[in-house]
Amino acid sequence: MTRTRTPGISRRSTLALMGAGAMSVAAPWVARAQAKTVKIGMPTILSGRVAQLGTSSRNAVMLEVDKVNAAGGLAGRQIEMVVRDSKGAPQEAARVARELVNTDGCELLLDGEASSGSFAVHEVARDLGVLCIHTNSEASSLTADPKQHIPNAFRCVRQGIHDSIVGGSYAAGIAKAKGLKKWATCSPDYAYGRDTTGEFTLYLKRFAPDVEVISESWPKLFQPDYTEVVTKILQAKPQALYSCLWGGDLTSYIDQANIYAMFAQMEVFAVNMADYTALTVVKNLPKGIHSGNRYIKTYPSTPENAAWGDAYKAKYNEYPTNWSWQNATAVMFLAEAAKKANSTDGKKIAEVLAGLTIKCPFGADGTVTMRGDDHTLVGYAIGWGTTIPQEPYVPEVKAGDWKTIFELEAEWKKSKGYT
Amino acid sequence: MDLDALTGCLTSSACLVTQTTSGLIIGMLLFLVAVGLTLIFGVLKIVNFSHGAFYMFGAYFAMTTYHLTESFALAMLAGAAGTAILGLIFERVFMSRVYGADVLMQLLVCYAFVLIFDDVVRLIWGPEFKSMGMPAAFQVMPLFIAGGVVPPYYLLLIGVALVAAIVLGIGLSRSRIGKVIRAAAHNPGMVSALGINTGLIYGGVFALGGMLAGLAGALAAPVRSLTPGMGFSVLIESFIVTVIGGMGSIVGALVGALLIGLIRSFGSLGFPLFTEGLMYLFMVIVLVSKPTGLFGKEAA
Numbered sequence: 001m002t003r004t005r006t007p008g009i010s011r012r013s014t015l016a017l018m019g020a021g022a023m024s025v026a027a028p029w030v031a032r033a034q035a036k037t038v039k040i041g042m043p044t045i046l047s048g049r050v051a052q053l054g055t056s057s058r059n060a061v062m063l064e065v066d067k068v069n070a071a072g073g074l075a076g077r078q079i080e081m082v083v084r085d086s087k088g089a090p091q092e093a094a095r096v097a098r099e100l101v102n103t104d105g106c107e108l109l110l111d112g113e114a115s116s117g118s119f120a121v122h123e124v125a126r127d128l129g130v131l132c133i134h135t136n137s138e139a140s141s142l143t144a145d146p147k148q149h150i151p152n153a154f155r156c157v158r159q160g161i162h163d164s165i166v167g168g169s170y171a172a173g174i175a176k177a178k179g180l181k182k183w184a185t186c187s188p189d190y191a192y193g194r195d196t197t198g199e200f201t202l203y204l205k206r207f208a209p210d211v212e213v214i215s216e217s218w219p220k221l222f223q224p225d226y227t228e229v230v231t232k233i234l235q236a237k238p239q240a241l242y243s244c245l246w247g248g249d250l251t252s253y254i255d256q257a258n259i260y261a262m263f264a265q266m267e268v269f270a271v272n273m274a275d276y277t278a279l280t281v282v283k284n285l286p287k288g289i290h291s292g293n294r295y296i297k298t299y300p301s302t303p304e305n306a307a308w309g310d311a312y313k314a315k316y317n318e319y320p321t322n323w324s325w326q327n328a329t330a331v332m333f334l335a336e337a338a339k340k341a342n343s344t345d346g347k348k349i350a351e352v353l354a355g356l357t358i359k360c361p362f363g364a365d366g367t368v369t370m371r372g373d374d375h376t377l378v379g380y381a382i383g384w385g386t387t388i389p390q391e392p393y394v395p396e397v398k399a400g401d402w403k404t405i406f407e408l409e410a411e412w413k414k415s416k417g418y419t
Numbered sequence: 420m421d422l423d424a425l426t427g428c429l430t431s432s433a434c435l436v437t438q439t440t441s442g443l444i445i446g447m448l449l450f451l452v453a454v455g456l457t458l459i460f461g462v463l464k465i466v467n468f469s470h471g472a473f474y475m476f477g478a479y480f481a482m483t484t485y486h487l488t489e490s491f492a493l494a495m496l497a498g499a500a501g502t503a504i505l506g507l508i509f510e511r512v513f514m515s516r517v518y519g520a521d522v523l524m525q526l527l528v529c530y531a532f533v534l535i536f537d538d539v540v541r542l543i544w545g546p547e548f549k550s551m552g553m554p555a556a557f558q559v560m561p562l563f564i565a566g567g568v569v570p571p572y573y574l575l576l577i578g579v580a581l582v583a584a585i586v587l588g589i590g591l592s593r594s595r596i597g598k599v600i601r602a603a604a605h606n607p608g609m610v611s612a613l614g615i616n617t618g619l620i621y622g623g624v625f626a627l628g629g630m631l632a633g634l635a636g637a638l639a640a641p642v643r644s645l646t647p648g649m650g651f652s653v654l655i656e657s658f659i660v661t662v663i664g665g666m667g668s669i670v671g672a673l674v675g676a677l678l679i680g681l682i683r684s685f686g687s688l689g690f691p692l693f694t695e696g697l698m699y700l701f702m703v704i705v706l707v708s709k710p711t712g713l714f715g716k717e718a719a
Contacts, residue, residue: 227444228442228684228694231438250646255550255552261560277547285478415640
């Protein structure tokens with residue numbers, strides 16, 4: 001009698017099936033994750049001196065992601081944020097970004113790095129081809145330089161050159177009206193301080209040609225004491241002072257200059273003053289410091305912007321920062337682009353993103369645009385005003401004119417050899 | 420280099436007054452930190468790398484007390500007393516265990532506490548920078564002396580530091596405790612054999628050093644922003660001061676600190692891009708010509 005093998009499931013395949021079954025019972029998220037949620041990776045600075053800004057970036061992202069998820073998610077898939085600390089080190093930012101995509105399976109990247117780290121993450125995006133939106137780097141060259149251009153990267157941030165044009169033209173207006181011809185500058189001694197101060201004085205002199213810079217001070221970043229800088233400026237007797245000191249350095253400087261009554265002796269233009277991180281910390285904020293808007297909930301003075309600022313404060317018990325609005329805007333762009341593309345595919349979203357205009361509380365006219373040719377944010381609310389020591393801190397902001405910005409930006413790009 | 424500005428300043432009384440007081444302010448705060456460092460080294464033979472933390476705690480203690488009580492005097496007291504207690508605990512619990520140990524071991528323990536103290540501040544007060552605010556009494560127009568600008572708060576600051584320097588100098592050279600401390604620095608074994616509790620002296624000296632750094636932090640709090648890690652840059656400059664003045668010498672710390680202050684204030688006029696460099700250059704010159712520092716032989 002011969003035994004013939006009965007047709008059906010063999011022992012081997014039964015074992016394999018059982019194994020797979022056991023796996024899916026033990027690790028159900030493997031199957032579910034790919035179908036339902038979309039992971040977005042975000043390297044940002046969560047420790048060290050600028051941790052406050054990184055945290056405020058994460059907070060803003062979570063505020064918006066919760067809204068998107070409640071409304072059905074990104075093209076039907078719930079967003080799962082994976083936020084990692086880069087400690088502000090570029091090489092760490094690049095490593096984290098790569099790991100987020102390769103190991104954690106993130107399909108999109110929000111790059112919450114400052115300028116130094118953003119270029120490193122940009123290279124990772126170039127290498128992996130993953131869709132990446134820079135949310136904190138203000139360095140103009142990141143998008144203005146055609147060498148940096150890649151189809152899958154965007155910048156949803158205010159830009160250094162825009163700020164310089166608006167600041168220069170605003171300051172020139174005041175300089176002409178008040179006859180401020182002798183200027184001093186005092187900015188931190190590193191790339192940002194040098195570049196920003198150079199661009200500001202470039203446009204200041206362009207709009208007010210008889211302005212002369214008679215004294216320059218370059219204190220080092222995070223210097224505890226500015227007394228010698230303050231007295232040096234007092235000796236030079238300028239009529240106006242420009243500074244791009246920021247954060248704790250700026251508040252130290254103000255406290256130390258205050259007791260020399262510096263603010264009564266000259267007009268002060270401090271581009272980074274009108275940010276809640278500095279405004280709420282300085283105890284004796286002098287009246288009448290000119291500043292660019294970083295983020296304040298009263299500019300643009302719309303109910304949407306005020307409501308957003310209040311909602312953020314209600315959730316996190318502090319006011320948003322300049323980094324917050326930029327990160328929130330990035331999520332708004334993603335949501336709108338995914339809806340239009342009806343997909344979470346990075347390539348398809350990128351195609352829609354280029355040239356996309358969305359409604360946004362931080363737009364100069366209620367909308368912001370992701371410019372198509374260089375993938376950078378334009379149309380955001382940008383302006384200068386003077387401070388008062390209590391809320392709303394900057395009661396009136398003079399809006400920058402985007403037509404002028406575009407003209408001068410094009411000229412600047414040409415002079416740099418970018419176009 | 421801008422030598423015209425420097426010579427212009429040296430011939431103008433207004434500029435001379437402003438820059439000299441500016442140098443004194445920087446120097447006196449530095450002295451308070453550096454003298455603690457040098458005192459601890461002189462008696463305990465330990466390079467207290469974590470000394471900057473006491474400056475930081477002094478500032479935070481003062482800020483919190485000021486915000487709670489609105490009293491500037493209490494704030495200064497809290498800054499000084501709080502760090503004195505902290506110094507005593509730190510010395511008795513941790514530092515006293517590594518006295519005989521390798522220098523590297525002592526350095527590692529101190530460095531560990533630099534990181535730990537920074538994180539403690541971050542946990543209690545948060546990572547963001549803070550500001551204490553100038554007391555209303557000092558929010559007045561600066562004084563004009565011979566055309567130079569001198570803020571009243573800085574006069575107080577220089578005065579307090581000067582009093583501390585004098586009390587410390589006289590106390591160590593004349594009082595009985597001062598003599599015991601100097602004896603302990605010289606020959607701890609003999610002092611111990613005479614029935615004096617050297618542990619108590621060590622703890623006391625450490626507390627005194629911490630208190631002076633804390634006082635410096637408290638005095639600086641109204642004009643400097645407070646962040647975790649703020650002690651570090653002050654510590655580096657204090658090391659320069661002690662190296663210039665001579666490790667273990669109080670007079671050296673005073674002279675070194677004032678020299679650094681004046682180099683900064685006048686250097687920023689004549690050599691705006693090399694002010695930091697001037698400090699180090701001066702240190703190198705002193706080290707080469709007199710390796711023990713200007714007052715190195717006078718052990719405290």
